[in-house]
Amino acid sequence: MYSKTVMDHFKNPRNVGEIQGADGVGEVGNPICGDMMKITIKVANERIKDIKFLTFGCGAAIAVSSMVTEMAKGKTLDEAKQISKESVAKALDDLPKNKLHCSNLGADALQMAIKDYENRKSGKVKEQDTTEGYHCYTEEESCKCPYCDSEMHTGEKTCAMCGRKIEIKLSM
């Protein structure tokens, strides 16, 4: 199912951990759709000097996190801003279609960490990403009813197909 590169990064993930006293922190995802990622960066002379990740997720999510940290390490902030979901998937020799969106959050976490760094530097209040509630990333890949697998749209609390109420529980 996974490419050799994905399996390599999954089995030997690079840059695992959390930088204490990081200059920027990016945290995305939630366990409802499967994955959570936290990226911490250390910046010197507008360059990513060190980067680490923590990930709760499937094999693809772990490989993506590892690859993103490899790609960003040593880059200038402007260079790192060019790293996207697409370039990460390409560097991993592609991801399975159903993993492209859900597990491919590494670039988002990186961009959020860079933004956090820039906000702190300019004295802006930290923008909090709210990860509560029923969560869908994009329109076309909405979440599905856990009972009957019918598509549900953001904010819906009752499945239109089977009529069951969907109660959201999070333990974070």
Next chain:
Amino acid sequence: MNTINLDYISSNPLLPEVKNAMIEAIKKDYGNPSSAHRLGEEAAEEIEKAREKVAKLITASPDEIIFTSCGTESNNHAIKGVAFAKKDKGKHIVTSDTEHNSVLKPIRTLRTLGYDTTSVSVDQFGRVKPDDVLKAIRDDTVLITIMHANNEIGTIQPIKEIAQIAREKKITFHCDAVTSVGVVPIDVHDLGIDLLSFAANQFNGPSGVGGLYVRKGTSLWPLLDGGGQENKRRGGTENLIGIIGMGVASEITLKEMESRINHLKRIKERLTNGLRENIDDIIFNGYPEYSLPNLISLSIKYIEGESIVLMLDEENIAVATKSACASGSLRASHVLIAIGRDYADAQGTLVITYGRDTTENDIGRFLEVLKKTVDTLRKMSPLYQKK
């Protein structure tokens, strides 16, 4: 190194006797069982021999058994077949929150055809209260469908009590017993049910063949319309080789049932104790008492199931997960949500199933590798770091 199979529920290995019987059957070049000539008659005889063996496994009469292509077909046949046969009497069906997809989805289809359903909730161990079933029944209820044992958490439902209610209310009762038949003793008369689904690959028989028990006198519309096979109840040429395999598997399973259960119980105890001693922050899902002996459902906190499965696979250990990430459908298991697990815990759930050939050594190695895997993944987990 040999692969340790702890995913028996996906499919059991074939018994050597089953393999032999199937290979011999292939060599014989049987005819079509419906044909009047001798080649056909010989095939028909083989099917009836198998039917007798299969019927014995669940204490039914042979003419109450329909051979199907799998457990899913049996469930579809029972649910749609009763709903269609009784559509003039009513269009309401009672079911439960933890049914298999092959029950949930036929019901979903029926909803689009104007049927109405009530789904009864389960307690924290996944058990239905018979009283809730009674309360869900309406004047237009024509079918109750509740599974015997859950395929994800192993909880066994109070089928006898529910069947009693169904009988008193004169409502047809179907029981999905795919995970139970061949694992624990099933007596259709003692249970008092009208229809029961089962599949050969759950008791060391081949995939692609299942059975549906239909008590005499039960109204049932065919699912596959066609020829007069299976006493006019299921059109389509029979899967002769598979049916022969299922017959042999049934016969041996019945003979070995008691010793198998004792073995499975020993393995379950060893596994449960080993998991408790080796890994912290784990939750055992399911009912401690009313539970299948061949299954353990384990939620491992702070980590995700697919990554556990992949790492174990690298060490030649096969185990299943109920993580959404592995299913490709981006959804957590409805069973785990129904028993109150939160989404993160549901994501980190393993379904460990084993069988007659699983050894204590297998379990020892599994425990060792699992501990290592959990440690590695937790070191990577933001949820574990927040703990």
